[in-house]
Amino acid sequence: MRSAPQGEPVSVLDRILAILEAVRESHGTTTITQVAVITGIPKSTVSRLVGDLVRRRYLSRSAGGVAIGLRLFELGARASTPRRLSAAALPVLAELFNATGEHLNVAVQEGCDMLSVVSVRGRLRPVPSRAGVRVPSATTALGKAVLAFTEDDLVLRGVIGEFDPGTRHSYEKELAGVRAGWVAIDRCETFPGVVGVASPVLSPDRIPVAAISVAGPVTDMDPRRVAPFVRHAALALTHRLALQVA
CATH class of the missing domain: 1.10.10.10 (Winged helix-like DNA-binding domain superfamily/Winged helix DNA-binding domain)
Structure with a gap:
């Protein structure tokens, strides 16, 4: 050279x-x-x-x-997302933990995975995930909550592209239900014996920024009972992040 x-x-x-x-x-x-x-x-x-x-x-x-150009601003905003999320999520997670006592996560999408940004330990042992750990978007409640609201076809194809037609149809139907109810459920699809419930955190223009979840033992955590708490927490975090931007 x-x-x-x-x-x-x-x-x-x-x-x-x-x-x-x-x-x-x-x-x-x-x-x-x-x-x-x-x-x-x-x-x-x-x-x-x-x-x-x-x-x-x-x-x-x-x-x-x-x-x-705008692309550099976008990359800078994404780099700051974990830090902003952590600061905004802590009081929300404290309230959610008091209501459920279960394992909590706030995660962002990275490719075909969800990357945990903040994690609070609950009853589950061993802990299914923690901050800095990736979990698959396709099966986790966190991933489904984000995928249901994403408008990026490349992301969706990357996650469900290898599904057979029947599985893809069922999955798309499940995502439509998540959009309608703002709650996604993982019924032991990712971790044996662990059920997860998640709700999306959206930007002011309804772009998924992250998701917040509660995970607990399938034997005695009723998804229907915790769903309203998770949905309320996600809306609260959405509101807190919007105030940071305003």
């Missing part, structure tokens, strides 16, 4: 990062020429890479040049 003259970034990744940093440091809009001067990257290369970044929404183009 050749050496970079005057500190010019060599690899494609280095060049892309240098361009993004130069645009960010402009605190507004900058030009291709200015980016080339700041980074030491040939102007033709900057123009080509900026074009790719604009197409992918990492940068946006205007009459004055280029600026940071």
Whole structure:
């Protein structure tokens, strides 16, 4: 690999990062020429890479040049979601634990899995999941609660794409029921002997942000009894997150 003259970034990744940093440091809009001067990257290369970044929404183009695009803001918002969720969820989880005494989780979707962000131990031993652990979206109440409200066909296909037609039809019917009642149930599908009840946490424009769940032993936790508590907790968390944005 050749050496970079005057500190010019060599690899494609280095060049892309240098361009993004130069645009960010402009605190507004900058030009291709200015980016080339700041980074030491040939102007033709900057123009080509900026074009790719604009197409992918990492940068946006205007009459004055280029600026940071919406995709970077979206990624930044997603990175802060676990921290915001944790802060907003704690009082909600305290109330839910007092009402149920069972194992609680708040989780976000990551690919075909749900990633636990906050977990509160209940009666279950061993603990079925904890913060930082992934569980499958397809079978868990957490995953069903989110999938029922997602409008991303790629996500849905990734989860149910390999289902046979009969299973897919039954699953889609179950998700329709979740949308109607705002409650999803996992009847020992993920962990033997463990029943889970979950409800979605939505953004102001009804995009699923996370889900909150209660899990307990199938022998003596009635999903119908805890469902209203879970639904109330999810609505409370939805409201708290909306206030953070407002």
